Amino acid sequence: MKQVLTIAGSDSGGGAGIQADLKTMTNFATYGASVITAVTAQNTLGVQGVRVMSRNVVARQLDSVLTDLSFSAAKTGMLANQDIIEVVVEKTQEYQLKNLVVDPVMVATSGDVLLEEEAISSLKEQLIPLAKIITPNLKEAKVLTGYEKEATIELKEIAQELFQLGPEAVLVKGGHSQAEQAVDMFYDGTQYHELSAPRIDTNDTHGTGCTLSSAIASNLALGYDLLTAVKRSKEFITKAIKEGVKVGTGNNPVNHLVKVN
Template identity: 50%
Template sequence: MAPTIARALTIAGSDSGGGAGIQADLKTFQELEVFGMSALTAVTAQNTLGVQGIYELPPQAVAEQIDAVVEDLGVDAAKTGMIANIEIMEVIAEKVKAYAIPNLVVDPVMISKSGHSLLNEDARLALKRYLLPLATVVTPNIPEAEVLTGLQLDSMEARKEAARMIIGMGARSVVIKGGHLPDGEAEDLFYDGQEFSILSSPRFETPHTHGTGCTFSAAIAAHLAKGEAVLSAVRQAKAFITAAIRHPLHLGGGHGPTNHWAHRLQEGKA
């Protein structure tokens, strides 16, 4: 009998502080009523103040985790987060192709909120070579899109050109997040190779934004796992992360985590 529940896999690093990485992804999957599974790429020692240590897993360990999940439980959508080295990227790409994993969301995690580099230059090039061509949607923020394209994204036209370039790298669609823009509403730019869409939401002045990229991309993966079209999945993920930022938890002394159950507060469910 075919599964009746959507299944989503996160392939990313662990965040000991619980605000980002696989912890944020699994919380998001659960909130959106999707069964969440994980394949760890690294273990980090971190909190709201910064990253104190990164400990990469062997590529074989990543491969075996993906094998174990796909061969028994199955995967309707997957997302990638922090992938610290080229060998792990190669393994992920091989497994995505071998298992024909649908609906791959690539969050090109490069720098933590505290400014800690999570991806070296060689790995950034490998990201474009191995993972972007397999992506259903790529979710860079402004600095990440600038690194991927070499452009300075100081205007909407520049952002559109960057989106075209990322599609040219093989991705089926891209959403360039606007949270790093200096003022106005938080405008995300979506492009599927044919049409542009601008997704706007209120901007909130808050330090509690740790894990926003992880949560946003996980929400997209969750909705794709449930059979939503890509733009619809992105719109619903935008609403989810906006609620999570709007209702902060006020935890920690630095960049605090977002509130993964905030959408229930808005909908009167809690």
């Protein structure tokens, strides 16, 4: 069984973060292991509290799993601060971690900040260049490229800017726009691919980014090429949103256990 590592925060409500990642990895018939960067008090209504792990605790977790398990892919989610980003970079290089999917988590769906502002430069300059693919949503993409104040920008243009940061490929998620189609843009330095799906009329989208990035990591671990891994994951997350589960009174999660094609 292929092994996949998630390096991210814990969501006590089970809809995002480590919990979403492990459910998704299991659904794709891969073995998921985890390194926890932060513990959140969280439910469908939002984030009520956060305790960030120390650099040493994250390093010990990474050493523990990376000296024993053999990972075919990995993904990062909430990294919280510069110290954690730096230790993830250090261990990624030391253990030559492959097929790294970087989901540059900055803000939760509820609006809660999940990455310190001073850590953004470390994310851009140190971690992203190690990535097989990065998966920012449009807001995160604008922050990473300095286009925060631009009301509109072409997905192709911003994907090209992100590619200059050094990853092998970019997937800009445009699903937060109000267009009738949820359009994502894939770019690998030579070809653009527009991936679209009908917009689903729902507010139950908690964990969408975590689930998509862990699906991509799982598909890479299974041996699919980048574009195929992204396409399979896009189909999966569309179905997961459509068949979302009602477990709380707020912004409910996607269904991580929908049938994988």
